[in-house]
Amino acid sequence: xxxxEVTTFRERWRAEHHHLVASGPVPPRRGAMELIAWLEQRAxxxxxxxxxxxxxxxxxxxxxxxxxHAIVTGDQxxxxxxxxxxx
Numbered sequence: 001x002x003x004x005e006v007t008t009f010r011e012r013w014r015a016e017h018h019h020l021v022a023s024g025p026v027p028p029r030r031g032a033m034e035l036i037a038w039l040e041q042r043a044x045x046x047x048x049x050x051x052x053x054x055x056x057x058x059x060x061x062x063x064x065x066x067x068x069h070a071i072v073t074g075d076q077x078x079x080x081x082x083x084x085x086x087x
Contacts, residue, residue: 020060021052021056021059021060022059024059024060024062025059025060025061025062025063025064026060026061028064033064036064036067040067045069045070046067046068046069046070047068047069047070047071047072048061048065048068048070048071048072049072049081049086049087050071050072050073050074050086051073051074051080051081051086052073052074053073053074053075054071054073054075054076057071057073072086072087074086
């Protein structure tokens, strides 16, 4: 029973995730753009570490990516989150 529930959850999660990724950039969380602007004004380097593959990150984050100095995606590491390799 447990494995069926986990399998069902994973299937639903993947379908929803695929729908979100396919629909284009995701609206930023409240305060995120203000934080990025604050960091830019102070010339503080910015990076993104995401478990998503590069093409999904580019599609969901859109033009926000251009405001970061470094972007590391799940397809660039051998061990994904929560392993520290991506950081």
